[in-house]
Amino acid sequence: MKFSENWLRSHVPTQATRDELAATLTAIGLEVEEVAALGDGLANVVVARIVECAKHPEADRLQVCQVDAGQSGLLQIVCGAPNARPGLLAPLAMVGANVGGIAIKAAKLRGVESNGMLCSAKELGIDADASGLLELPSDAPVGTPVADYLGLPDASIEIKLTPNRADCFSVRGIAYDVAASLGSEVKPLDAAPVPAQSPVTMDVALEAGAKVPRFAGRVIEGVDAQAATPIWMAERLRRSGVRPISFLVDVTQYVMLELGQPMHAFDRDTLTGPVVVRPARADEQATLLDGRTVALDDDFLVVSDSRDGRASRAVALGGIMGGLDTRVTDATKNVFLEAAHWIPSAIIGRSRKLGLHTDAGHRFERGVDPELPRVAVEYATRLILDVAGGTPGPTTVVEHAEHLPVPTAIRLRRARIARVLGVDIADAEIERILRALGLQAVAVADGWSVVPPTRRFDIAIEEDLIEELARIHGYDRVPTTLPGGATRIASPSETRVEAGVVRRQLAARDYLETVNFAFVDAQWLAHWQVADGAVPLANPLSAELAVMRTALLPGVVAALQRNVARQAGRVRLFEIGNVFQAEVGTAPRETVRLAAAVVGEAAAEQWGQPARKVDFHDLKGDLESVAALSGAQLEFRPSLASHGHPGRSADVYRDNQKVGWIGQLHPRLQRALDLDAEVIAFEVDLAPLSARALPRAGDLSRYPSVRRDLAFVVADTVPWAEIAATARTAAGPLLRDVQLFDRYVGQGVESGQKSLAMGLILQDNSRTLTDADVAQVVAQVVAAIADAHGAKVRG
Known part of the structure; x- marks a missing residue:
């Protein structure tokens, strides 16, 4: 998750420095991977307008520009940017500024005086783009310090989230953790319902049961789709790793990043009939925003725009991506906003199955607050009306209340906190932490009855609450205590090799x-x-x-x-x-x-x-x-x-x-x-x-062993293992070992035959073996091998 530092501070006021903020995020489990400082040291850099451009007399790639910087008279600037042109508004580093480690002075470039430098985004340290001048909106006030206009200095902060912290895939979700840790409070969100000014609505039907228990939508007519995205919104998106596209698209991205609720904007005039959320049909196809046509099955959910059987079409892939045919464009006049609650199990794995990865799917797979759809629609409506105008209809919310998650109270005991953490936390501090995190805590005899907010899917049992206290109170404040008590020493089994x-x-x-x-x-x-x-x-x-x-x-x-x-x-x-x-x-x-x-x-x-x-x-x-x-x-x-x-x-x-x-x-x-x-x-x-037998001690024989060597000619296809097994069986209890010491094929041995020479080691524990004993065993072995394998003793 990447976000703007200033955007976060707009939700949670704090005097912590940037380094302290980054350290705090990591300490509470939101590991900071990168902090990219943006726009530091932009004194004497102002918004300027290029009034005239003329070719440099001594250089083909340079232009001599007359620039209005809000002062009396025009400044002459020599510029080599390919997009420099009359009427363009761009940042101007005045004489005396220091940009990118370069002190700006009055100078002559190829014999022509230049009194400053028109800047690219890279030179200002706010983006990697160095292809040309940073183009500012046409309503940017000339002479205004660029830092003030662009909300600088700022920083782009990227954190690594564990799968259980889906609530922190939004700036506001992160703000709750920061407020709790730094002793602040999150500012209330201004998402009051926008009154309807038109009766126009879009009928919605939910036919996916518990997989989509809530769907909110709203029609806004007469919007100006070509309205420019406000610079503050565009910069917040850019610093969060999102490229601004167009205002109506940017609004949905902005709301998702700020609140955590993915949204989609349809061109209302491209939709026919009521909107239906349903499972996809076998072999159904959908053309997505990226232009790709994907084949679906009944494991996917889609948003369709009619209920006329096979003729209905999928206009969006539920919880993942919108459709190409119904997208908003510069020609859009009427918009249908939607925000729905898709349960994680209905989305998990679907994107990967199609080789997709979207921000919406990433969030829905981990869980999104089911209370957000209406809030997101109201919040987006207000933003659209402020910038693009329009006439809003009433917000339509369709839901299956029986399938919506209901937060349940969790008992949090003082004694349990002390036992698990090994540290006593004051009641006032516990209540402050719970309140700052957005949890409702009511004091009871032995502790508190706590109801987690609907956005916290990861809080379900008492230990989850204790983990929250440990995170915010500080792991470094939990004392290091050596474990006590006796430990049982487990000895390895002698019947198994480890x-x-x-x-x-x-x-x-x-x-x-x-x-x-x-x-x-x-x-x-x-x-x-x-x-x-x-x-x-x-x-x-x-x-x-x-x-x-x-x-x-x-x-x-x-x-x-x-x-x-x-x-x-x-x-x-x-x-x-x-x-x-x-x-x-x-x-x-x-x-x-x-x-x-x-x-x-x-x-x-x-x-x-x-x-x-x-x-x-x-x-x-x-x-x-x-x-x-x-x-x-x-x-x-x-x-x-x-x-x-x-x-x-x-x-x-x-x-x-x-x-x-x-x-x-x-x-x-x-x-x-x-x-x-x-x-x-x-x-x-x-x-x-x-596996091995339990070792048992035994007597060593006091009597000598006897060895007899035998050589057999046997078919080449007979394996030695079979011959050895036959020899062991036939020799009986006097055999201690049988060893193969030679294998021969060649002259003197028929083709397809082989000669195997073995040594029989014989011994008895109670007496010395006689020649008769040995001869009997050898005879048994020779007879058994000849009978079982057709072998002959080699002469």
Whole structure:
């Protein structure tokens, strides 16, 4: 929200300096982002009229102007502005003035005397426009100090508002907070009803139920649409970041900025039939003020100008923007003013759905005072009559009273204030703060009964009132007190490996952690073919962040791609976070997962070993190191995942339960992601990987272990994990470990076959194993592997 400092001071008288005012705004939660000083040091700068212009004899781009500055005689000024012309009124810096750090003196420019400087808005420090002289209205009094005429000096102040402070999207709303903080009071608003001078009205019908419970309108006939916007109004708009357009449009903008109520002005003569507020029809179209034609559905609200079924037309997009065909122009004679109360839920997300952002929609999404429509129409009427004339009809207010919010009393207890804030505030100070903020407070036995004004949607419970007291009384006046009492120490469970331990393990293996948004682009998930079950957001930040992620890998690989694009040759990233899956009839299911992706060299640049690219087995070893933290034994089976490379990816199992995926990304996906290098990645559920049995102490065997090595020839399609599982089952309780130490294909092994060499580690806790014991186990293992996998012992 941007506004003029002088405009704010016109509502709340205060002796605070500009710096003190800015500090106060920030201290009460209205954070000041920028203060731009305007028009400081404009002594000896006056309104002047150019009487004559002649070409400079020695310069093509300069003119010699005779200027009336309200003194006896004319001043000769050499000027290079392209818009300098006879009759123009512009600021003139007299000799002795100091403008923009330049001391103005009598001088000769190319041999011609010049006694001052005609100024642009930029030279005066009130705008960035330096394209020509600042053109003043034709009724500006010649000789008047420009500072007095333009209401200078001033400052443009921009504050950052939190979503709950919709009431501060207006100068008057900010004034209440400033008055309460600085011990002042907001001046009463002169918005007395303007008596009707004509019986002309516009019938209004509300057909949107609770979504639009109040609508105010008024017809004003015979206005002068070409009347110039008063300089004071134009300057206040400009200093609030709004470019003046025409008086009738500027009035609605001015009222919105001052009171907080968005309005719209229709050309009455372009409307036919009664005005109807209704839901849009499926496939209905509307042409908006910006010239764009948008397709609507029944989720939108429109203002239409008749009730003749399909023939009715939408003349405005409710709560967002007016229509092109019914806008006011310089030819407008009769105006229909409207101000309505649109509830936030009827407006939220609609602008974003159409790629629009309007000041009206921004305010209605957060909540506007339902009592303002009539006040805004009366206030705008008075402004229009004062400048553009006209004959006003009666103000028409149509409402569904049962749908209008009714403020309810909130109990505020002294004891509760002291308990929450830890500080005693005097009753008189509490009542002063509440009154200055516009709240109605009635003293009761243990405190006050407080009714918030209708503009304060954010005040609903006792703690909200206490927050208001803390803001205004001053957070710096709340004492710092250390908490007391005992705290319970929560010990980590021994049956689960903490996420922090997993993070440290991967960091020790040369990975960096990345953190990504939990909401992503739906098209992004579609590239990965993991969009099924994605949970859409009701009010996304943007169209590119419209659904909750169903997997971590898309975000991790995107981060990896950004690093590779910035010439990082070796990248190793991981992330631990939640993924979301839609569930029928219940809340979405959240699952904590671990994902990692690597690209580039297997080891950092060094001289101790030959350089090689990272491969599947490197990442598999990293994943198994994480599993080892919980003692998990992982199994890897061929995967058919669409985002994985055929033959180079696997599904990960623990205890015969699928827990994730590991492998190389599919080349098609890599091309879509603009990745040239081979990316190896994994994504697993963290909970089953982190679960571990409760550690139990046991005796170490006093007897030696025995190792027997076996080599099998088996079909190349049989995975080692299946053979190892068969060996463990067949060996029985004497087996301590089975290790694969060689894989061979080539001469001596038939095509389509492979040789796997394994070591069986056998041991007993009660005795030394005999040769017969070992031979029996080996025979069982050989028979089981031969029977289950068609393997033969290699000779």
